[in-house]
Amino acid sequence: xxxxxxxxxxxxxxxxxxxxxxxFYWMLASALKPLTEIYDLRLxxxxxxxxxxxxxxxxxxxxxxxGNSLIVAAITTASVAFFDSLVGYVLxxxxxxxxxxxxxxxxxxxxxxxxxxxxxxxxxxSAYGWINTxxxxxxxxxxxxxxxxxxxxxxxxxxxxxxxAGRMDGVTEFGLYWRIALxxxxxxxxxxxxxxxxxxxxxxxxxxxxxxxxxxxxLPVGIALFSGEAGSAWNLIMASSALAxxxxxxxxxxxxxxxxEGITLTGLRS
Amino acid sequence: xxxxxxxxLWAYTFLLVPLLFxxxxxLAPAFSALYISLHEWNIISPSKPFVGLQNFRLxxxxxxxxxxxxxTLRYVLVGIPAQIALGLVLALALQRINRFRGxxxxxxxxxFVTPIVAAAWVWQWMYSQNFGPLNGLLAExxxxxxxxxxxxxxxxxxxxxxxxxxFLGFQVVIFLAGLEAIPRVYYEAAAVDGxxxxxxxxxxxxxxxxxxxxxSAVYGTIVYLQLFTQVLNMTFGDQGGPLASTLTMxxxxxxxxxxxxxxxxxxxxxxxxxxxxxxxxxxxMRVLSKPVEY
Numbered sequence: 163x164x165x166x167x168x169x170x171x172x173x174x175x176x177x178x179x180x181x182x183x184x185x186f187y188w189m190l191a192s193a194l195k196p197l198t199e200i201y202d203l204r205l206x207x208x209x210x211x212x213x214x215x216x217x218x219x220x221x222x223x224x225x226x227x228x229g230n231s232l233i234v235a236a237i238t239t240a241s242v243a244f245f246d247s248l249v250g251y252v253l254x255x256x257x258x259x260x261x262x263x264x265x266x267x268x269x270x271x272x273x274x275x276x277x278x279x280x281x282x283x284x285x286x287x288s289a290y291g292w293i294n295t296x297x298x299x300x301x302x303x304x305x306x307x308x309x310x311x312x313x314x315x316x317x318x319x320x321x322x323x324x325x326x327a328g329r330m331d332g333v334t335e336f337g338l339y340w341r342i343a344l345x346x347x348x349x350x351x352x353x354x355x356x357x358x359x360x361x362x363x364x365x366x367x368x369x370x371x372x373x374x375x376x377x378x379x380x381l382p383v384g385i386a387l388f389s390g391e392a393g394s395a396w397n398l399i400m401a402s403s404a405l406a407x408x409x410x411x412x413x414x415x416x417x418x419x420x421x422x423e424g425i426t427l428t429g430l431r432s
Numbered sequence: 433x434x435x436x437x438x439x440x441l442w443a444y445t446f447l448l449v450p451l452l453f454x455x456x457x458x459l460a461p462a463f464s465a466l467y468i469s470l471h472e473w474n475i476i477s478p479s480k481p482f483v484g485l486q487n488f489r490l491x492x493x494x495x496x497x498x499x500x501x502x503x504t505l506r507y508v509l510v511g512i513p514a515q516i517a518l519g520l521v522l523a524l525a526l527q528r529i530n531r532f533r534g535x536x537x538x539x540x541x542x543x544f545v546t547p548i549v550a551a552a553w554v555w556q557w558m559y560s561q562n563f564g565p566l567n568g569l570l571a572e573x574x575x576x577x578x579x580x581x582x583x584x585x586x587x588x589x590x591x592x593x594x595x596x597x598x599f600l601g602f603q604v605v606i607f608l609a610g611l612e613a614i615p616r617v618y619y620e621a622a623a624v625d626g627x628x629x630x631x632x633x634x635x636x637x638x639x640x641x642x643x644x645x646x647x648s649a650v651y652g653t654i655v656y657l658q659l660f661t662q663v664l665n666m667t668f669g670d671q672g673g674p675l676a677s678t679l680t681m682x683x684x685x686x687x688x689x690x691x692x693x694x695x696x697x698x699x700x701x702x703x704x705x706x707x708x709x710x711x712x713x714x715x716x717m718r719v720l721s722k723p724v725e726y
Binding site for chain 2: 168171172174175178179182183184185186188189192200201203205245248249251252256257258259261264267268270271273274275276277278279280281282283284285286288301302304305307310335336339360363364366367371381382383385386389390396399400402403404406407410411414418419421422425426
């Protein structure tokens with residue numbers, strides 16, 4: 163730290179961090195201000211109150227939206243984790259006719275942007291009665307081509323000898339995947355799970371289209387519509403934002419190393 | 433039945449549900465979108481006449497589509513250089529320090545995991561013309577107040593700033609990984625040759641970081657091409673901003689398809705978007721398939 167150059171680097175990084183963190187601070191400060199204070203620019207609320215939070219929690223269906231998001235994100239993540247790892251294993255470790263074609267087909271779907279699919283998904287959902295249902299919100303995300311690609315790469319690194327030894331011991335084909343191969347790629351699988359969960363927790367475009375009633379809203383859709391209707395009650399808008407952001411940051415604080423290193427581990431895009 | 437056949441049968445069994453998914457939820461809808469793009473359809477009416485390329489012609493003559501396309505290009509041209517430059521500077525700074533590196537990295541990364549809708553509303557509030565902290569700061573410095581999101585000239589940059597904030601931490605992590613992949617010996621050799629500072633950065637670090645730069649630019653471009661949630665929520669009451677100044681391709685598709693029910697035209701717009709993303713991805717694969725020469 164004696165080196166002035168290094169001191170300058172620390173200073174610049176610190177200033178940058180303040181800028182990056184400021185929106186979080188402003189959100190929290192505004193959420194703690196009573197309505198009478200909200201248009202006053204002081205950084206620290208003069209009379210901090212939790213009333214905004216209780217109002218959001220009791221006046222809106224916030225808890226329900228939170229629950230909806232939890233259900234949708236949890237089921238989607240479980241499904242992606244299971245099916246993607248199974249397909250990744252099969253494509254990396256089993257030999258069968260058509261393997262190359264199937265892999266290329268799955269890979270090709272990576273290039274199709276979601277925006278192109280929402281219209282046909284909507285048509286499909288109307289035809290089968292999936293509009294405004296959990297299934298309707300979830301079905302597009304139950305598998306991920308990127309996940310398959312990722313897991314296949316990691317499964318290729320699992321030694322064949324390990325699987326052959328399992329076969330000698332009479333382990334079933336499913337058991338080879340579940341009990342022998344899967345534990346070998348745990349870090350990659352964990353990273354995939356985290357990013358799938360985050361992606362679904364944040365998903366907005368398809369949910370806004372498929373959800374039609376207040377009860378079915380996921381958290382992002384609920385917050386957007388609530389904030390749109392709240393007009394100038396910024397204290398409530400910020401309280402609802404804070405209620406959505408704080409749990410995520412809490413989880414991030416615990417898992418931050420895994421989350422950040424997950425990106426480098428997998429070259430992951432969310 | 434031979435062992436190989438039995439294993440193949442197991443493979444097909446395991447792949448049954450996933451293949452059904454990729455065929456019916458990914459591939460078939462993509463073709464269906466192309467099919468819809470060649471028809472005139474308002475989603476309710478049973479009649480769906482084939483109109484050939486008329487939807488694409490309509491798009492070409494729709495000023496809003498042109499607006500959305502130009503805006504999207506501007507998001508890319510402003511956002512990508514900003515986020516690559518800032519990301520690179522921060523990554524180099526983080527590489528120089530020994531203490532608090534993890535803490536800084538986590539702080540910069542926070543916006544990337546923050547729910548986008550909530551963050552967009554916070555930024556809308558920060559940009560508030562009379563009551564936002566940004567104008568508060570300008571007033572404190574005796575500078576003129578700015579309309580930000582309410583100005584056709586500034587709104588696009590205001591949204592871009594929020595997006596850069598959101599992706600900066602991700603960019604930093606990507607660059608840190610890229611920097612770490614550069615073999616130590618090159619720095620040692622450069623030190624022997626007396627190269628340092630800007631020359632070292634310009635003639636060694638940047639060329640060796642090239643694959644990371646290409647990946648960042650392509651990934652970022654695809655993100656900006658699909659920009660929607662930030663724009664819709666930051667200019668919520670006035671979708672697409674004043675005079676459509678923040679309108680993006682995807683917001684345009686959303687309005688066309690799900691507010692005006694012009695499904696054919698909306699599908700045609702998504703086909704255009706698909707073509708653009710495809711070309712960019714293929715270009716990236718060509719560039720990145722060249723081996724890096726360390």
